Every structure is written in structure tokens, then in C-alpha cells.
Amino acid sequence: VQGNTDLLQQAQIFKGWAFVGLTAVILYVMLRREFDARHRSEQSAREQESHFRMLFANNPLPMFVYDRKTLRFLDVNNAACAYYGYTREAFLELDVASIRPPEDVPRLMESISNFEGLYKNAGQWIHLSKDGVRLEVEVYMLAFDYLSKPAVLSVIRDISEEKRNEAERVEHEK
Numbered sequence: 001v002q003g004n005t006d007l008l009q010q011a012q013i014f015k016g017w018a019f020v021g022l023t024a025v026i027l028y029v030m031l032r033r034e035f036d037a038r039h040r041s042e043q044s045a046r047e048q049e050s051h052f053r054m055l056f057a058n059n060p061l062p063m064f065v066y067d068r069k070t071l072r073f074l075d076v077n078n079a080a081c082a083y084y085g086y087t088r089e090a091f092l093e094l095d096v097a098s099i100r101p102p103e104d105v106p107r108l109m110e111s112i113s114n115f116e117g118l119y120k121n122a123g124q125w126i127h128l129s130k131d132g133v134r135l136e137v138e139v140y141m142l143a144f145d146y147l148s149k150p151a152v153l154s155v156i157r158d159i160s161e162e163k164r165n166e167a168e169r170v171e172h173e174k
Helices: 002-058 078-084 102-113 160-173
Strands: 063-067 073-076 119-128 134-146 149-158
Touching: 063 078, 078 149, 102 119, 134 160
Parallel strands: none
Antiparallel strands: 063 073, 063 149, 119 134, 134 149
């Protein structure tokens, strides 16, 4: 009887250790799967962010992001730097009023304060290059959060040639 009791105790101890071991293996497998899934998700998010960053930086249309409250530039793409003549660093020290003629600033402020939606064709504007050259542009705006700040993405389309062609057409018709 004593031998059966010892054997039964050993079997129960083995059963306990087997349960602990099996539970540890199951937890390890579950946690590993969760870790791998999270890692793949984070990797995918990083790749997607990198892809969108490349699309923004290399888009042929001038684009910039500015803070809705301070109106300071938060980001600018390569095309905007080339179009306006500023380095990226110099651009990021400016605000949106800095690239407008002084007489347009009140209209700019009104347009920004009235922008409540997600997307807006802000219409035609005059912008100024670093050299003071007047640039005729059409502006498209998209509201979004950028680095946890309410921001606006502005996409700029140069309409100078269209304006010249229209003026020539009108002149020709006269």
C-alpha cells in the first residue's frame, strides 16, 4: 500500500509538473504569436509611413503642412523648396503669411478661419517666392492631425501659364 501511495504521489507530482510545463509552452506559443503579429504590424506601419513620406517628399506638386493655430510650417516637400526658392530649414522657420503679399494676409486669415471641413479648394492666390517674385497659384487644403497637432496640408498648383494664356486669348479676341 505504501508503494502505491508513493507511486500515486509521484504521478501527481509529475502530472503537476506536466501541467505547468504544458501551460508554459502554450503561453510561450501564444505570446510569441502575439509578439510576431505586433512586430509585423509595426513593421508594416513603418513601411507605410516611409512610403507616404517618400510620396510627400518627392511629389512634383509643391506641398507643405502648417499648424492650424500658429500657421507655422511643420513640413515642406522638395518641390515647394524648389518652387519658392527656400531651403527646407528656412521654410520651416516661416509661417503661411510669410509667402503672401501683405495685402492678401487679411483674406488668408479669413480663409483659414472659415476652413472647417476636411478638404477645400481654397481658390486662386498670389504667393511670393524668396526673391519676391509673384507666383499665381491655386491652393487645395486638407485638414488632418500631424504629429498630434491640428494641421493643414496645402497642395499648390502653379497657374501662371494658364493665366498668361487666358490673357493672350482675351487680347487676341479683341
